[in-house]
Amino acid sequence: MASTTATEAATLNSFNTRARQALRDERLRDAVARSTDLLGSRRVEALSELANADELRDAAAAIRSASVSRLRSLLDEWSDNFTALGGTVHWARDAAEATGAIAEIVAASPAGPGAVVAKGKSMASExxxxxxxxASAGADVIETDLGEFIIQLAGEAPSHIIAPALHKDRFQIADLFTADSGQAVSAEIHEEAAYARDRLRRAFLDAGVGITGVNFAVASTGSICLVENEGNGRMCSSLPSVHVAIMGMERIVADLAELDVMLNLLARSATGQALTVYTNLITGPRRDGEADGPENLHVVVLDGGRSAALHSQYSSALSCIRCGACLNVCPVYRQVGGHVYESVYSGPIGAVLTPILRPDDPSARELPEASSLCGACTEACPVQIPLHDLLLKLRLERAPESATATRRWGFRLWSLAWSLPLVRHISRVLTRLGLRCTRVLRRLPSRGWPGAWNKCRDLPRAR
Amino acid sequence: MQALRAAGCEPKDVGGAFCCGQPAYNSGFAKEARRVAKPTLRAVSKASSGDCVVASGSCAAMMSHYWPELFAGTPQAAEARRVAERTKELTVYVSSRLESEPVNDAPQAESAAEVHPPLAEEPVVIHDACHALRGLGAAEATRRALAASGRRYVNPPGSERCCGFGGLFSVKMPDVSVAMADEKLDLLASTGCETVVSCDLSCLVHLEGRAGRRGLALRFEHAASLLEGIGPGAGK
Known part of the structure; x- marks a missing residue:
């Protein structure tokens, strides 16, 4: 137990340490605040255009929770239909099985293990x-989503579910493009876009394998649905002769009617669009006589801790459709951005999902603390995941065992003391007294929580 | 108490009420929260079978939303459910007792200082506490109650964003908490109002503590002190 508490103390400090660093980065904070404000206000506007936004959210929440509760049968139905169409399904219990399967597919492709791989955006792949x-098997993987391409050049991880390079401004992007091309690329948006377009077009043409994510699998038709705004997803899934799609095992709907409800909400909640520019509904590999599409179509279905979460009190988190709305309204995310969470998923949904999917990861344990429990995330979630209540549940489940000894004993002694009427009375008197001598108290040296308050804030005064 | 009397009620002080247990509960310590909340639960149910009015948004949310869960499976379960149903946040309660629809005629400008002609009395700017806003849906009620008190109010930009207090969050993650307070204070100050009013004391203590350290000329008032100005006849 001692080692656990020591680890927790270290990681708690590390979130704070990372946060302090982010708070000093004015460019990052400007970029995050500006972008999340924009995405957030577009979401509100797009939803207000719907006459039945609330009913649609009710319907979407019901669809998602029904899917999660009968996941096995939906996956079986989808898999039968997808296989009958000529696709191949790979079931992966964990990261090793998933990457192993994909590395084998690339190695067996006509271009071999050194293939150029054009990759669309996928959080499951992260x-x-x-x-x-x-890359270690020799492949040349190129991210083709613009945001992903930018952070690949920077050697960073995505800082936002739908806008991975949201923390960067156009000047930082110009520097990255300049370093990549060896020629000066200006910070003019059209020039940056032209550079990316030219660079990525070559990747599409050279690619032997295309890899994408999956937004929804449709059980009744055996389809996979992929939404995107840049057309790169369509390129990755139709130009190369092999297409591999990676899907979190919970991303499934029963039929096209359910897909319709989800698509109605997904883009609105994510970017404030009625629909994304490209909505790809992929139903099997290329058929005889068709002009394009991959000859081989694979879907890797990733468990990665989801089965365990399915039977826990946190199963509602599996309803998530990765729209990022909770990040855009989160006041903590707004101040520090996504990298501070040091996990694939950041913001409120990351603080919930990461400890659930990675229960043995000590650095994930502190994430539920990174919230003031203001509830803005719950309010924004299009599928009504009670995010702030899940954060609280995670604390309630884990704190009694994993909190630091100081904290456990502190709460124990505090609660024992305040269960005595005399101590409550003394506390009242002392508080009244204390509120009258805050000037003196402020000067006293303080550590721990009192110090954390005192460092940047005055003590309360008597009213 | 005076606010309730002004609204035409005859309130009774719950002498033994002390703490709702929220600090421990939000930190994940349910047993300890129960231990601290139990005397309060007892005192409230002993005092009266009427409404229990709480002058703090987050305590009211704790009692009405989380107490039934906190005491589930204990001998106090039924008692906690009854008290939860009867618990009302102060401005929600006062607002529910108003007879006529009060009017707020403060212009909702970006800056109150730009308003012409200048108002006779300086309007206050409202800070919505998250628990009251989302947990209790109190935003409208707070405004109705304030309008009834005769005081004009202004809604600040970004009114739905958290001030960064979050109970012990403010000391577990002090840097993020203070950054949130700074942004909130800037937004409140941008209205030109000098007085910030909220129905949650804890947000006020946090914001006031930070404003004091920054040397900002803002005053902080609990909504209750304004509601004392509700005139006779406002209540039912």
């Missing part, structure tokens, strides 16, 4: 650290 595995 969970399994796919790029490192494929």
């Amino acid at each position: 969970e399994i650290h796919l790029n490192e595995v494929l």
